[in-house]
Amino acid sequence: MKELHFRNYFKNYLFDLEDFITVYDGHLHVFNYEKLIKLNEKEIILKMHSKEIIIDGNNLKIKQMTNQELLILGSILKVEFKYE
Amino acid sequence: MNKLIWVKFYNSNYYQLMLRLNNIGITIYDNKKDKDDIFVKINKDDYEKIQKYLISYKKEISGLSGILKINWLIKKYLIFIIAIFFSTILLLFCNNLVFKIEIKNNNNNIQKLIKKELKKHNLTILKLKKSHKEIERIVNIILDNNKDTLEWLEIKYDGLVMIVNVTEKTIIKENTNYPYCHIIASSDAKILSLNLYRGVSLKEVNDYVIKGDIILSGDITYNEEVKNRVCASGEVYGEVWYKVKVEVPYKEEKIKYTGKNRYNFNIKFNDDTYNVFKSRIKNHKDQEINLYKLNDFEINLVKEKEYIIDAKMLTEEEAYNKALKLAIDNVQLKLDKDEAILVKKVLKKEVNDSTIYLEVFIITKENIGTVQIVEEEEIDGRKLNQ
Numbered sequence: 001m002k003e004l005h006f007r008n009y010f011k012n013y014l015f016d017l018e019d020f021i022t023v024y025d026g027h028l029h030v031f032n033y034e035k036l037i038k039l040n041e042k043e044i045i046l047k048m049h050s051k052e053i054i055i056d057g058n059n060l061k062i063k064q065m066t067n068q069e070l071l072i073l074g075s076i077l078k079v080e081f082k083y084e
Numbered sequence: 085m086n087k088l089i090w091v092k093f094y095n096s097n098y099y100q101l102m103l104r105l106n107n108i109g110i111t112i113y114d115n116k117k118d119k120d121d122i123f124v125k126i127n128k129d130d131y132e133k134i135q136k137y138l139i140s141y142k143k144e145i146s147g148l149s150g151i152l153k154i155n156w157l158i159k160k161y162l163i164f165i166i167a168i169f170f171s172t173i174l175l176l177f178c179n180n181l182v183f184k185i186e187i188k189n190n191n192n193n194i195q196k197l198i199k200k201e202l203k204k205h206n207l208t209i210l211k212l213k214k215s216h217k218e219i220e221r222i223v224n225i226i227l228d229n230n231k232d233t234l235e236w237l238e239i240k241y242d243g244l245v246m247i248v249n250v251t252e253k254t255i256i257k258e259n260t261n262y263p264y265c266h267i268i269a270s271s272d273a274k275i276l277s278l279n280l281y282r283g284v285s286l287k288e289v290n291d292y293v294i295k296g297d298i299i300l301s302g303d304i305t306y307n308e309e310v311k312n313r314v315c316a317s318g319e320v321y322g323e324v325w326y327k328v329k330v331e332v333p334y335k336e337e338k339i340k341y342t343g344k345n346r347y348n349f350n351i352k353f354n355d356d357t358y359n360v361f362k363s364r365i366k367n368h369k370d371q372e373i374n375l376y377k378l379n380d381f382e383i384n385l386v387k388e389k390e391y392i393i394d395a396k397m398l399t400e401e402e403a404y405n406k407a408l409k410l411a412i413d414n415v416q417l418k419l420d421k422d423e424a425i426l427v428k429k430v431l432k433k434e435v436n437d438s439t440i441y442l443e444v445f446i447i448t449k450e451n452i453g454t455v456q457i458v459e460e461e462e463i464d465g466r467k468l469n470q
Contacts, residue, residue: 036102036103036106036107039102039103039106040099061098061115062102062112063114063115064112064113064114065105065106065110065111065112067109067111
């Protein structure tokens with residue numbers, strides 16, 4: 001049976017972006033990352049298309065993780081973008 | 085639907101493990117750390133991948149979730165679930181069985197007749213209860229078959245007991261069946277009409293009689309000597325006088341339903357009632373629907389209907405009319421179809437701040453003749469046969 005992914009269609013319509021990062025109360029949501037390069041309590045480094053993202057914070061943890069999305073938990077102090 | 089499982093990794097470095105899981109493309113739905121052990125919630129299909137690529141990690145499936153957990157719980161508690169299921173079925177089945185039949189009538193013949201009729205319609209103990217419609221049909225058949233014996237029949241269930249309320253037909257014997265009787269006055273009255281069918285009339289129309297006076301006698305006399313004794317019969321109508329005293333308060337209180345209803349449950353056990361929830365309505369009248377009953381134990385759904393007391397002050401005229409109607413209704417209740425109120429007159433009226441008092445004089449036309457059976461022993465103090 002063919003499934004109707006209304007939620008996904010709607011989400012794609014609203015966020016018509018190649019990739020994005022959302023920061024909210026104690027959480028950081030990364031959409032469409034390429035690779036998880038570094039991961040520790042204080043720092044997470046991600047590869048995202050033409051840039052590298054460095055997340056600094058305390059007690060950083062991965063809450064949820066798929067091939068495309070990442071939900072990071074912890075007190076986030078800084079998000080740095082490094083373009084190639 | 086995803087089949088999710090919890091995998092426990094013993095003595096692992098959290099960040100290293102997450103990186104490894106990310107590298108081999110495992111989707112993580114949740115994770116938690118317990119001392120040195122890490123629990124990761126993943127898809128069941130991904131576990132094979134973990135076993136293949138993370139050989140150095142000591143791991144095991146620690147818990148299930150979703151449909152897998154339900155399956156696991158069902159398998160674990162299968163016997164218990166089956167036992168509960170069959171117990172419920174058995175309880176429902178037993179609850180629909182009749183364990184006792186109570187016939188509410190003292191007459192042995194009627195009891196025997198009812199038992200026979202119930203057996204004929206398969207209404208015996210250890211049989212399933214019948215529907216209300218079916219019971220109604222059976223009641224009608226039994227009443228039709230026993231027109232001469234039964235007046236009224238009701239079959240109802242009270243828990244596991246079938247209660248049969250039955251009233252036998254009272255055959256009113258004609259007074260002609262008695263060998264000797266008089267028609268006497270049932271109350272003080274003035275005779276309005278007199279129809280004699282049998283016996284001798286001792287009174288005439290417009291005569292005044294007091295209660296107990298013989299109006300139609302069963303003694304057939306000739307030359308002041310009783311020649312024959314019959315059972316007198318006839319119709320005697322007379323004027324009967326009543327003095328009725330009534331009092332009506334000016335303040336009239338009526339219950340008015342607001343239309344607001346709330347539902348509650350109550351449990352009744354040994355004549356005590358316990359409400360499950362606290363009532364949210366101050367003034368309410370309750371309507372109960374029985375959900376479950378086993379002997380003295382009952383569970384009811386209670387519909388609480390809110391009401392307010394609508395108090396109204398009557399005018400003197402309204403209170404007067406209400407009191408007069410009450411007085412008339414009191415007398416009217418005693419009258420049969422062919423009897424009527426002839427005169428009504430207010431004798432006394434007293435009014436105070438809160439109440440009106442009326443004394444009403446009412447004259448009615450009533451059948452005042454009642455049969456007085458004279459037993460054989462009462463005739464001249466000796467038996468007729470002797």
